[in-house]
Amino acid sequence: MVSADFVALEARAIDFAYHGPLIRGFSLVLHPNEVVGIIGPNGCGKTTVLKLLDGILSPSSGQVLLSGRKSLARLSRKEIARRIAVVPQNGGLPGYQTVFHFALQGRSPHLSLLSFESAGDEEITREALRLTHLERYADALVSEISGGEKQRLLLARALTQQTPILLLDEFTANLDVNYQVGLVSTVVRITRERELATLIVSHEINILAAFCDRVILMSEGAIRHQGSPSEVLTETNLGRLFGIGFTVRQGNNRVPEVMPLILGEQNERVSDR
Amino acid sequence: MRRLSRRRILTVSAALLAIWLLAALLSLSMGSVAIPPGKSLRLALQFLSGDSGREPALETILFSVRLPRVLLASLVGAALALAGAVFQSLLRNPLADPYVLGVSTGASMGTILYIVLVASAGIQATGSLSLYGRPAAAFAGAALTVATVYFVAGRSDRKGEGSQRLLLAGVVMASFISSINVFLLTSTSQADLRGIFYWLIGDLSRPVDASIYVISILVAAGAFLLYLMSQSLNLISSGEENALTLGVEVPRVKVSVYLLASLVTGAVVSISGPIAYVGLICPHLARMVLGSDNRILFPAVFVFGAIFTLLADTAARTVVAPAELPVGVITALCGAPLFIYLLRRKGGGW
Numbered sequence: 001m002v003s004a005d006f007v008a009l010e011a012r013a014i015d016f017a018y019h020g021p022l023i024r025g026f027s028l029v030l031h032p033n034e035v036v037g038i039i040g041p042n043g044c045g046k047t048t049v050l051k052l053l054d055g056i057l058s059p060s061s062g063q064v065l066l067s068g069r070k071s072l073a074r075l076s077r078k079e080i081a082r083r084i085a086v087v088p089q090n091g092g093l094p095g096y097q098t099v100f101h102f103a104l105q106g107r108s109p110h111l112s113l114l115s116f117e118s119a120g121d122e123e124i125t126r127e128a129l130r131l132t133h134l135e136r137y138a139d140a141l142v143s144e145i146s147g148g149e150k151q152r153l154l155l156a157r158a159l160t161q162q163t164p165i166l167l168l169d170e171f172t173a174n175l176d177v178n179y180q181v182g183l184v185s186t187v188v189r190i191t192r193e194r195e196l197a198t199l200i201v202s203h204e205i206n207i208l209a210a211f212c213d214r215v216i217l218m219s220e221g222a223i224r225h226q227g228s229p230s231e232v233l234t235e236t237n238l239g240r241l242f243g244i245g246f247t248v249r250q251g252n253n254r255v256p257e258v259m260p261l262i263l264g265e266q267n268e269r270v271s272d273r
Numbered sequence: 274m275r276r277l278s279r280r281r282i283l284t285v286s287a288a289l290l291a292i293w294l295l296a297a298l299l300s301l302s303m304g305s306v307a308i309p310p311g312k313s314l315r316l317a318l319q320f321l322s323g324d325s326g327r328e329p330a331l332e333t334i335l336f337s338v339r340l341p342r343v344l345l346a347s348l349v350g351a352a353l354a355l356a357g358a359v360f361q362s363l364l365r366n367p368l369a370d371p372y373v374l375g376v377s378t379g380a381s382m383g384t385i386l387y388i389v390l391v392a393s394a395g396i397q398a399t400g401s402l403s404l405y406g407r408p409a410a411a412f413a414g415a416a417l418t419v420a421t422v423y424f425v426a427g428r429s430d431r432k433g434e435g436s437q438r439l440l441l442a443g444v445v446m447a448s449f450i451s452s453i454n455v456f457l458l459t460s461t462s463q464a465d466l467r468g469i470f471y472w473l474i475g476d477l478s479r480p481v482d483a484s485i486y487v488i489s490i491l492v493a494a495g496a497f498l499l500y501l502m503s504q505s506l507n508l509i510s511s512g513e514e515n516a517l518t519l520g521v522e523v524p525r526v527k528v529s530v531y532l533l534a535s536l537v538t539g540a541v542v543s544i545s546g547p548i549a550y551v552g553l554i555c556p557h558l559a560r561m562v563l564g565s566d567n568r569i570l571f572p573a574v575f576v577f578g579a580i581f582t583l584l585a586d587t588a589a590r591t592v593v594a595p596a597e598l599p600v601g602v603i604t605a606l607c608g609a610p611l612f613i614y615l616l617r618r619k620g621g622g623w
Binding site for chain 2: 054056076077078079080081082084085086088093094096097101102105106108109111113114116117119122161
């Protein structure tokens with residue numbers, strides 16, 4: 001068991017501006033063997049935060065540190081890709097490759113110049129396809145598999161990177177609820193097995209509530225609340241965040257169950273405020 | 274599912290080189306004086322072993338007339354096909370190639386400007402100017418065109434739209450620069466309109482000077498450096514942001530690849546003029562057999578482009594013998610129908 005004060009990824013008061021401030025004073029510590037969820041309305045800067053944490057964007061102030069206090073800004077893309085894997089929002093996967101070869105791309109950060117994937121790399125890839133239940137599609141073309149399978153494939157490719165940190169961006173979007181549950185529970189299981197530090201951005205509040213050790217509520221580029229799901233996911237907090245009413249009740253294992261009030265007076269009151 | 278290995282790449286390249294040797298032998302044998310391939314081979318082996326001079330007339334035809342042409346066609350084809358494969362991968366678009374993007378036409382404009390300026394200034398191009406002047410001007414023309422095309426296309430946030438706009442901008446620039454080329458050539462020299470006309474379609478019949486050595490070195494160096502980026506380009510082919518998260522320094526690789534592909538294209542176009550379809554067809558055919566992994570595709574397409582252009586040039590100088598066609602006519606005559614077939618067969622994908 002890794003001690004809780006061991007830090008995998010840390011954001012220290014990062015600001016980011018692009019035609020005006022987008023992210024303000026964002027601080028986060030991500031530990032190994034931990035699943036953290038980020039919730040917030042559209043345009044609140046969740047995806048921008050992930051890009052800052054992966055070094056695709058550079059903060060205008062503040063810094064992102066990896067374990068051992070290495071600054072992300074000093075590392076090459078390849079060095080970052082050996083430490084952080086990203087599962088992007090689904091969309092526009094090239095269809096001409098086989099599922100296996102697409103997942104094999106995850107080994108690329110570990111290859112040296114002019115070298116090729118070894119039998120070991122292929123085994124790692126097959127293992128990732130097994131974990132994501134895609135092994136029987138290994139030889140199919142990416143264009144031939146379904147949307148849910150493509151999402152699992154993006155996860156499989158991230159797993160073949162064998163990084164200690166996993167960032168997932170809306171990776172359950174457009175999936176049926178059974179697939180969402182299946183995919184997130186896979187991520188959680190792998191996080192425990194490999195002691196990863198996992199950050200999930202999602203709109204699915206209930207799924208994050210059920211699976212995350214910690215959730216972060218964001219709006220307008222800043223963290224509003226942070227803590228365990230039962231502490232943070234309250235009717236007041238969510239009402240302020242999204243501008244509509246919610247009912248929250250404690251379900252099994254003290255997991256909050258969140259219901260947005262789709263019709264009703266309270267909604268108009270909240271959104272008028 | 275066959276694993277990519279150094280051995281597989283070497284096997285494929287060696288097989289293609291063997292085919293190239295056969296094509297070269299065939300090409301050496303064909304022409305106004307027909308020499309049976311067996312005899313060409315024997316003379317070539319004698320020549321290589323230092324035992325030459327038995328049939329001086331035939332040897333002159335083989336080694337002074339046809340061999341340089343064979344090597345030139347191969348060099349030009351290899352460079353253009355590689356540049357095509359590179360642009361297709363970089364832009365994630367099967368229609369991209371140096372000709373379509375206007376790079377070849379830009380390189381020919383650079384060459385023409387160089388020739389016109391040297392002539393009008395009354396400078397006798399000697400020494401390093403004669404060696405580097407033409408290829409340097411062609412490279413400048415190619416790189417400038419790429420930059421302009423990039424600027425004209427502008428940015429697009431929509432997925433896939435960026436490369437479409439880039440191609441459209443390339444097509445427009447190519448036709449614009451073609452007109453400038455014709456204007457420059459016809460308004461400045463009246464002497465050799467037929468030669469000019471041929472060169473603008475792509476022609477290998479003009480004698481080459483010593484700059485060919487510089488050009489060969491540039492192509493070889495450019496091809497090697499592009500090969501070093503083959504895996505990065507593999508990842509860029511599946512999306513630039515994906516490539517970033519998988520460890521590719523995308524902006525740096527893109528700029529280097531644009532410059533190197535322009536260099537390789539410019540270097541050969543300064544001799545051959547803009548030859549269409551080599552950069553479009555060869556990568557497609559190679560990809561059908563070998564798959565889309567650039568690490569095997571680039572070396573294969575380099576040799577395959579040489580074979581394709583060598584055969585096209587052999588046809589160009591024999592089908593209407595004793596007259597000659599510009600090689601660009603043959604590549605377009607074969608290339609266009611072949612391309613339409615590929616487009617129909619694969620539904621426009623890779």
